[in-house]
Amino acid sequence: MAQITILGAGSWGSALSHVLxxxxxxxxxxxxxEDEVKRILASERRIEKIPGYYYDKSIEFSSDMQQAVLGSDLIVFAVPSVATRSTAEKLAPFYTKETGIVSVSKGIEEDTLFTQTQIIEDQIPGAVTSVLSGPSHAEEVIKDLPTVLVAGSTDQRLAEKVQDIFMNENFRVYTSTDVVGIEVGASxxxxxxxxxxxxxxxxxxxxxxxxxxxxxxxxxxxIAVAMGGHRDTLNGLAGIGDLIVTCSSVHSRNHQAGVLIGQGASYQEAMERVHMVVEGVYSAKAALALxxxxxxxxPIITEVNxxxxxxxxxACGVRDLxxxxxxxE
Ligand SMILES: NC(=O)c1ccc[n+]([C@@H]2O[C@H](COP(=O)([O-])OP(=O)(O)OC[C@H]3O[C@@H](n4cnc5c(N)ncnc54)[C@H](O)[C@@H]3O)[C@@H](O)[C@H]2O)c1
Known part of the structure; x- marks a missing residue:
């Protein structure tokens, strides 16, 4: 049994708390x-972002970083990608090197073109990081529907630790050493x-x-190969697997936002109506810069921008493509 801290009480952090x-x-x-923590506790532990579901009674909540990570064996970064740097900055004073980090967020930082683990390592020198990614909507994971992901780290032992901690009969985890390939695919x-x-x-x-x-x-x-990733990774769960589910699932907020934009909304209106982070909007400029x-x-990413x-x-974008x-071919 491990002590695990999840940073972020959104849909994904909450669904992963259920698996754990x-x-x-x-x-x-x-x-x-602090308000979010108060709301959760005042609502009998209702998961705000996944209506109809509740957190396990054993879970502790805190908005105090020091208290939250004390004695943790693994820290899960599950904040929206735009908040990864500020969250890593808050974690830095309390981080100890024995603690592994796993990023489950998806996005490229616009200013630096860093992936999520690169941001964490930049903000916390010496941090030991990994990533967990693949086709995985929180709304299905919370229902124990079969989900298959890949845990990547250049530190094979950490990838295996993440695999051991998360894997169960509904949640299968492979390992990989291709962190760049996984993170570029995810973003x-x-x-x-x-x-x-x-x-x-x-x-x-x-x-x-x-x-x-x-x-x-x-x-x-x-892009992934140019950055040092492996083609096989993009042919796998973190590449084509995640792309298929994100382009076709009713749970995909990026797809939903795209539909609204296709119907005439601005990206700001679409983000408001989807009511959750639409990370493709943030990653679009970064992807073009990469x-x-x-x-x-x-060509596709250029037209999206x-x-x-x-x-x-x-319609003009489609015609130009x-x-x-x-x-x-
Ligand atoms: N939702 C999914 O099914 C899913 C699956 C795989 C990966 N992801 C990735 O996980 C990450 C989180 O996504 P989500 O779906 O949980 O998003 P979400 O919109 O549900 O997350 C909102 C939560 O993020 C936290 N948050 C918001 N602003 C913050 C800030 N400035 N600093 C720190 N924390 C802040 C808060 O706890 C808030 O409740 C994203 O990068 C997403 O791509 C999501």
Missing amino acids: TENGHRVRIWSYS LKNVIALAAGMSDGVGNGDNARAALITRGIREITA GKKYKVSM KVLFGGKDV MCRDKKA
């Missing part, structure tokens, strides 16, 4: 907001999911969505 308590671990959840799929949603929103069909998924994984793989930095052609930030009409120069 089912596995017999002691869990503490830290929230940046850029959200941008392609926005494109898939936009395409659905303007009234295109399954053919167009399948084409965006297939051509999208090419863009993601090209393409420029590594000289990788990214033009629609989100350049006022381009979605269809009318690119003739090429071999």
